[in-house]
Amino acid sequence: xxxxxxxxxxxxxxxxxxxxxxxxxxxxxxxxxxxxxxxxxxxxxxxxxxxxxxxxxxxxxxxxxxxxxxxxxxxxxxxxxxxxxxxxxxxxxxxxxxxxxxxxxxxxxxxxxxxxxxxxxxxxxxxxxxxxxxxxxxxxxxxxxxxxxxxxxxxxxxxxxxxxxxxxxxxxxxxxxxxxxxxxxxxxxxxxxxxxxxxxxxxxxxxxxxxxxxxxxxxxxxxxxxxxxxxxxxxxxxxxxxxxxxxxxxxxxxxxxxxxxxxxxxxxxxxxxxxxxxxxxxxxxxxxxxxxxxxxxxxxxxxxxxxxxxxxxxxxxxxxxxxxxxxxxxxxxxxxxxxxxxxxxxxxxxxxxxxxxxxxxxxxxxxxxxxxxxxxxxxxxxxxxxxxxxxxxxxxxxxxxxxxxxxxxxxxxxxxxxxxxxxxxxxxxxxxxxxxxxxxxxxxxxxxxxxxxxxxxxxxxxxxxxxxxxxxxxxxxxxxxxxxxxxxxxxxxxxxxxxxxxxxxxxxxxxxxxxxxxxxxxxxxxxxxxxxxxxxxxxxxxxxxxxxxxxxxxxxxxxxxxxxxxxxxxxxxxxxxxxxxxxxxxxxxxxxxxxxxxxx
Ligand code: ATP
Ligand code: MG
Numbered sequence: 001x002x003x004x005x006x007x008x009x010x011x012x013x014x015x016x017x018x019x020x021x022x023x024x025x026x027x028x029x030x031x032x033x034x035x036x037x038x039x040x041x042x043x044x045x046x047x048x049x050x051x052x053x054x055x056x057x058x059x060x061x062x063x064x065x066x067x068x069x070x071x072x073x074x075x076x077x078x079x080x081x082x083x084x085x086x087x088x089x090x091x092x093x094x095x096x097x098x099x100x101x102x103x104x105x106x107x108x109x110x111x112x113x114x115x116x117x118x119x120x121x122x123x124x125x126x127x128x129x130x131x132x133x134x135x136x137x138x139x140x141x142x143x144x145x146x147x148x149x150x151x152x153x154x155x156x157x158x159x160x161x162x163x164x165x166x167x168x169x170x171x172x173x174x175x176x177x178x179x180x181x182x183x184x185x186x187x188x189x190x191x192x193x194x195x196x197x198x199x200x201x202x203x204x205x206x207x208x209x210x211x212x213x214x215x216x217x218x219x220x221x222x223x224x225x226x227x228x229x230x231x232x233x234x235x236x237x238x239x240x241x242x243x244x245x246x247x248x249x250x251x252x253x254x255x256x257x258x259x260x261x262x263x264x265x266x267x268x269x270x271x272x273x274x275x276x277x278x279x280x281x282x283x284x285x286x287x288x289x290x291x292x293x294x295x296x297x298x299x300x301x302x303x304x305x306x307x308x309x310x311x312x313x314x315x316x317x318x319x320x321x322x323x324x325x326x327x328x329x330x331x332x333x334x335x336x337x338x339x340x341x342x343x344x345x346x347x348x349x350x351x352x353x354x355x356x357x358x359x360x361x362x363x364x365x366x367x368x369x370x371x372x373x374x375x376x377x378x379x380x381x382x383x384x385x386x387x388x389x390x391x392x393x394x395x396x397x398x399x400x401x402x403x404x405x406x407x408x409x410x411x412x413x414x415x416x417x418x419x420x421x422x423x424x425x426x427x428x429x430x431x432x433x434x435x436x437x438x439x440x441x442x443x444x445x446x447x448x449x450x451x452x453x454x455x456x457x458x459x460x461x462x463x464x465x466x467x468x469x470x471x472x473x474x475x476x477x478x479x480x481x482x483x484x485x486x487x488x489x490x491x492x493x494x495x496x497x498x499x500x501x502x503x504x505x506x507x508x509x510x511x512x513x514x515x516x517x518x519x520x521x522x523x524x525x526x527x528x529x530x531x532x533x534x535x536x537x538x539x540x541x542x543x544x545x546x547x548x549x550x551x552x553x554x555x556x557x558x559x560x561x562x563x564x565x566x567x568x569x570x571x572x573x574x575x576x577x578x579x580x581x582x583x584x585x586x587x588x589x590x591x592x593x594x595x596x597x598x599x600x
Contacts, residue, residue, distance in 0.1 A: 001502070003537045007044060010549050020219040022484035023151035025493050029553045038148025038156030042477075045553065048501035049480050050159060054138050056190050056498065057161045057474060060183040064176075066134040066163055071116045073140065077106035079115040083452045084326060087290070092329060095143040109142035114449050114471060117164040121467055122455035128168050131457060131467075132176055136163030138476065150219065152481040153437065159476040167468040168459060173444055180442045180472045184213050187474065188439065190600070192496020193483060196434070198224050199234035200441060201310050210443040213474070214436030215482040224436045225417055227429040237310040240413065241421035241431055246277035246302065249384035251398035259395045263350020265303045268395055272386060279303030280379045280387040280399075282352040286334040286342075287316050289325030294342060295368045296334075296361055299414060300354045302378035303386075308416040315374065315412055323368060342367045351388040351395065354405050373408035376415050380407065437482045440474035484554075487576075493554030494576050497599035504592055505535040505555040509543035509562045519570070520561040523588060527559075530589045532596065551575065556599070557592055 011028040018024040026032045031046035042050055058068065077098070080086035089096040090108065097109040110116070117135060125133065141160045148156050163180070167173040181197065188195045193215050200212040212235055214224050225241070226233035234240070251274070262268035265276050285297040285307075297316065299307055309331060316328050332338070339347065344362040356371065363369025379385075384398045387405075401407040419433035450456065450467040459465050480499065487494045497503065504527055508520045520536060527534040535555065537546045543562075550558050560571040569582040572592070583591055 001535050003535060004539050008539075008549075010552055018151065020150050020153075020485065021488055022219070022481045023153070025484055025488055025552070026151060026481060029493060031553075032151060034151075038145055038154065040152060040155060040157075045501040046480070049495070049499055050476060052499045052501075053191060053476050053480050054159075054161070057138065057187055057476065060187045060190075061136050061161070061163065064134065064179045064183050066136050066165075068137060069135050070137050070139060071110070071113050071120075073110045073142070075108050075110050075113075075116055077108060079119055079453075080108060083115050083118070083449055085115070088327065088329065093146060095145060097142050097144050110139075111141055111143045112473070113137070113162055114164065114445075114469075115453070118449045118453045118455050118467075118469070121166050121450070122453060125166060125455070125457050125467065128457055128459050132165060132167045132172050134163060134165040134176060136161060136472070150481075152477040153219075154221075155477065158478065161474045161476055163472040165470040165472075167470070168457070168465070169468055170444075170446075173446075173468050173470050177442060177444055177470055180470070181211060184211075184440050184442060184472070184474065188213060188215070188479075191479060191483060191499050192487070193439075193479070194486060195439070196224060196226065196233050196436065198226070198436070199238050201235060201238040201314070202443065210441060212436075212438050213440035213442075215439050215479070215486060216434055217437055217482065217485045218435050219485050220435035220437040222436045222438050224434045225419060225421075225431040226434065227423045227426070227431060229426065229429055231425055232423050232429070232431075234417075235436075236417065236433075237308065239417035239431070240424055241417035242424055242427055243302065243305060243378050243415065243421060244277070246378075246382060247275035249278045249382075249386075249398070250274065251278075251384050251386065254396065254398040254400075254404055256389050256394055256396050258393065260393045262393075262395065268386065269303070272395070272397065274386060274397075276303035278382065278384075278386055280354060280382060280385045281305075282354055282356070282388060283307055284334060284347075284349075284352065285312065286332050286338055287328050288330045289320055289323050290327050290329050291323070291325045292366060293323050293325060293368060294366055295323060296342065296371050297374065298352070298354070298356065298371045299374045299376065300379045300387075300408065301376040301415060302382060305376065305378050306416040306418075307376075307414055311412075311414045312374075315410075315414065316372075319372070348388065348390055348392045351390065351392050353388045353390045353396070354408065356388075356390050372410075374410045374412050374414060375408040377411060377413060378415055380411055437478065437485065438475075439479045439482055440472075442472040443470060445469040445471050488554075491548070492552035495554045495556060497556045497596055500554065500556050502533045502535045502555050503596055504532055504557040504559060505537060505550050505553075506559045506561065507537045507543070507546050507550055509546070509560060511538060511540055515565060516561045519565055519585060520559075523559060523561070523570070523585070526589050527592065530593055532589065532592055557595065559588060559592075 014024045015027045033041040090098045138161045165176045200210045202210040223236040225239040262271045281303045283299045358370045421431045423429040447466040456464045506520045524536040558573040564582045573580045
């Protein structure tokens with residue numbers, strides 16, 4: 001392609017609305033254009049990158065025996081009502097765009113395709129003989145994200161490869177999951193990315209597990225905790241660890257103490273001259289279930305630890321049936337205003353004990369009359385602890401479970417793992433922290449959708465069983481931008497060769513010089529004929545401008561038909577290393593061909 005004929009507009013300055021390097025660079029280099037909030041046009045250079053990533057994804061998926069298809073983006077609401085997801089996806093913080101057609105029928109724009117694919121399986125899969133089956137598609141997804149940002153990283157319209165597999169049992173699912181794990185690792189490695197596969201939260205869906213593929217970068221929205229020995233890596237939402245040892249308590253007798261103005265762990269520890277690890281902290285949450293019922297949750301946890309809200313949410317979802325509900329729709333720390341709706345009298349906030357009376361709750365049809373009490377293992381293990389006295393300005397010291405306080409029945413792991421914690425698999429290893437961009441997520445779904453939607457098959461014994469499912473997603477457009485986030489310098493993008501829009505660019509320093517033009521044209525033809533995707537910068541611009549643009553757009557190899565042509569040579573510069581060398585004109589094509597082969 002000739003630059004003189006391309007839609008090629010680069011910007012010198014950083015666009016105002018871009019925060020992270022990759023977003024700035026893709027805008028400046030003319031790869032993308034913002035059309036609306038979270039909505040971008042992929043311009044020709046970007047489209048080539050996206051097609052290269054898609055091709056790698058296809059090859060790796062096809063190699064596992066998965067089959068490509070294309071499912072509809074317009075999805076009838078009825079399907080989502082069958083799975084029970086219509087309300088959660090369209091109301092409150094739901095992310096599905098929905099609309100009503102001229103026949104007054106409700107539709108949604110696909111944020112994901114479990115419902116569509118499960119209805120197909122329900123209609124078409126009858127027998128175990130048809131299983132396992134693995135379908136995938138590459139498609140634009142729509143999600144009305146609460147905070148679209150960082151360009152293609154979190155768009156409201158973006159490209160995803162999503163895949164769904166169907167099985168007779170968990171063993172078959174696990175085998176395919178393992179193949180997907182391998183395929184995803186291959187995709188990312190081939191795309192030139194440094195990544196980590198991490199244990200991830202499977203949420204309330206349960207199932208036997210899920211793995212996220214994280215591209216390591218400072219701008220990542222996720223935190224990954226890992227050990228140096230490479231044996232453990234998890235999203236902080238899911239991570240487990242051994243907490244630091246608690247300091248032995250100096251309070252050997254139980255006493256109520258006057259502790260004025262100590263409504264935080266920090267102030268009470270200062271006042272009593274003790275360690276936060278000797279305190280049982282009691283944290284209040286408020287959750288609303290999908291049937292509208294509010295439940296007040298009290299968590300007792302060691303004072304130096306924090307509650308992991310994702311783990312808490314999972315515990316609350318598991319208990320939904322106890323409240324006649326299926327799932328939770330919100331989880332908050334109640335503020336003064338929220339308390340007015342359910343508190344019978346004002347709570348001694350900052351001084352709450354694990355046994356605070358249920359009488360504080362003004363129970364009614366909407367509000368469950370009792371606290372749901374959890375205790376984290378870190379608090380269970382404490383002796384002679386400090387905790388609130390259920391009275392403003394007072395604490396108790398030297399308290400014990402089974403003596404002053406009854407241990408709550410629900411003992412859970414609800415603690416946030418932190419960098420510096422010891423690892424469970426080997427206490428000599430400590431957890432380290434890194435930022436990651438989630439580019440892929442693979443999931444053992446189990447029978448959630450097949451049971452909800454009645455998708456069954458007949459097994460060898462002639463019995464009807466629900467299909468066991470897995471699902472596998474990779475963000476194609478997010479992956480492409482992540483590559484830039486991992487690889488750039490002050491002058492611009494440095495594309496990994498495998499996904500660069502072009503391999504090479506031939507730059508003519510002075511288009512008024514007939515010999516420069518002639519050699520450049522010849523090389524341009526020759527390189528393209530040899531399968532090296534090549535641009536020709538034949539614009540009537542100063543050489544400096546052309547070099548700057550070539551650096552900015554990040555093409556791996558630049559060939560300059562400058563002074564060296566007098567000696568039958570051209571200058572060849574590698575973008576990543578900036579190494580420059582003069583190569584005989586006859587040898588340019590074969591040399592670059594070798595370099596590309598070595599790089600991908
Ligand atoms: P996130 O936690 O980042 O919102 P998610 O858990 O919603 O992601 P999935 O539903 O598992 O993501 O989707 C599969 C993949 O699609 C993700 O791993 C990510 O690469 C990509 N993806 C998800 N949401 C977006 C988005 N708004 N813009 C671009 N890519 C996205
Ligand atoms: Mg999301």
